[in-house]
Amino acid sequence: MRCLSCGASFNIDQKLIVCPICGGLLEIINEFQDINKNSLKGRGVWRYKELIPGNYKKIVSLNEGNTPLINSKNYENLYLKFEGLNPTGSFKDRGMTVAISSAYSLGYKIVVAASTGNTAASASAYSARAGLKTLLFLPKGKVAKGKMFQSILHGAVIVEVDGSFDNAMSRVRKLFNEDKDIYPVNSFNPWRLEGQKTIAYEIYEDIGSPDFVIVPTGNAGNIYAIWKGFKELENLGIIDKMPKMIAVQAEGASPIADFINKNQNEMKFVENPETVATAIRIGKPVNYMKAIKAIKDSKGTALKVSDDEILYAQIYLAREEGIGVEPASASTMAAYKKLLDNGYIDKKDRVVLILTGHALKDPNIMVNTEIHSVSQDNIEILINKLKI
Ligand SMILES: *Cc1c(COP(=O)(O)O)cnc(C)c1O
Numbered sequence: 001m002r003c004l005s006c007g008a009s010f011n012i013d014q015k016l017i018v019c020p021i022c023g024g025l026l027e028i029i030n031e032f033q034d035i036n037k038n039s040l041k042g043r044g045v046w047r048y049k050e051l052i053p054g055n056y057k058k059i060v061s062l063n064e065g066n067t068p069l070i071n072s073k074n075y076e077n078l079y080l081k082f083e084g085l086n087p088t089g090s091f092k093d094r095g096m097t098v099a100i101s102s103a104y105s106l107g108y109k110i111v112v113a114a115s116t117g118n119t120a121a122s123a124s125a126y127s128a129r130a131g132l133k134t135l136l137f138l139p140k141g142k143v144a145k146g147k148m149f150q151s152i153l154h155g156a157v158i159v160e161v162d163g164s165f166d167n168a169m170s171r172v173r174k175l176f177n178e179d180k181d182i183y184p185v186n187s188f189n190p191w192r193l194e195g196q197k198t199i200a201y202e203i204y205e206d207i208g209s210p211d212f213v214i215v216p217t218g219n220a221g222n223i224y225a226i227w228k229g230f231k232e233l234e235n236l237g238i239i240d241k242m243p244k245m246i247a248v249q250a251e252g253a254s255p256i257a258d259f260i261n262k263n264q265n266e267m268k269f270v271e272n273p274e275t276v277a278t279a280i281r282i283g284k285p286v287n288y289m290k291a292i293k294a295i296k297d298s299k300g301t302a303l304k305v306s307d308d309e310i311l312y313a314q315i316y317l318a319r320e321e322g323i324g325v326e327p328a329s330a331s332t333m334a335a336y337k338k339l340l341d342n343g344y345i346d347k348k349d350r351v352v353l354i355l356t357g358h359a360l361k362d363p364n365i366m367v368n369t370e371i372h373s374v375s376q377d378n379i380e381i382l383i384n385k386l387k388i
Pocket residue numbers: 090091092118119187216217218219220221222223279280326328329356357358
């Protein structure tokens with residue numbers, strides 16, 4: 001394990017979450033020599049257990065992963081990785097199965113997370129299955145209904161924090177520093193990313209190494225995890241070309257996109273992040289150093305899209321492709337269209353969009369604003385219209 005801030009190295013130790021010297025982010029450096037193809041058994045995250053370090057007394061799993069890679073109907077070389085089909089409806093389950101298995105194996109009884117919603121839902125379900133308790137810090141009034149419901153349903157203890165996700169995250173950081181009996185399952189926990197990297201392995205098994213992977217980026221753990229998965233395949237000699245990693249952020253919460261595009265020396269965090277895409281409404285991405293590494297190493301880029309573009313893309317995916325995703329996930333489709341328009345991506349390039357979360361997570365905006373039904377007195381007029 002190596003610290004991204006001070007460069008110190010440590011032997012692989014499942015107990016290590018952050019650098020014991022400076023508190024920086026740790027990378028788990030796997031030096032796999034070879035992979036025994038016969039070890040690839042079953043489906044989902046644990047199919048790749050030979051590539052997931054750590055000792056696990058028990059694997060706490062809900063059969064996460066193994067999500068479909070759906071070829072777009074309208075764009076021949078576009079593929080949609082539908083992570084909304086995970087057990088709690090987002091890719092967070094891939095990381096949570098590893099983090100909760102670690103917590104259980106290390107003897108923890110309580111896990112803690114700050115969340116915009118999906119980490120909360122996932123942690124609540126997996127720790128319920130493991131018999132652990134879940135403590136959540138959530139930004140008050142800012143968590144989508146479906147996600148809040150899941151956390152309550154699975155029995156988490158919820159603390160609502162004033163301000164944004166970033167305020168909730170600092171509560172977790174503080175607790176983590178003060179109380180060593182509580183295990184943090186946010187994505188600064190590098191073990192979670194070992195589960196999320198399996199997105200790359202699955203894409204590879206379906207279509208090989210694509211030209212671009214577009215990832216909605218909030219705390220920025222996932223873009224790094226997917227890059228890491230491909231990097232390990234490259235180091236193993238299984239692929240000879242890395243996909244370019246593209247981070248997409250919402251206009252009101254775009255510190256990484258601004259850092260990349262404005263050539264800033266230091267990242268300028270966003271104090272009051274705002275966007276309809278609640279899962280990426282994050283102003284201080286905890287994993288920004290990892291995201292920058294993934295983008296730069298793969299020669300990718302970052303961009304921002306507006307809320308209108310996101311909602312338009314959500315409707316496109318739902319009404320043209322038949323795939324229901326939450327707004328954060330739709331940002332990838334908005335980005336794809338933008339990058340086709342400005343020529344960064346060609347129609348011939350093979351592109352994968354990571355559709356991170358299910359539509360049912362976040363029904364508020366559409367139910368509240370779309371005109372979605374007609375009065376029962378007008379049924380005949382309506383049917384005549386449909387027949388045209
Ligand atoms: C967590 C999440 C993201 C952002 O992932 P990061 O690893 O924080 O960048 C994007 N979309 C959805 C639906 C999420 O739940």
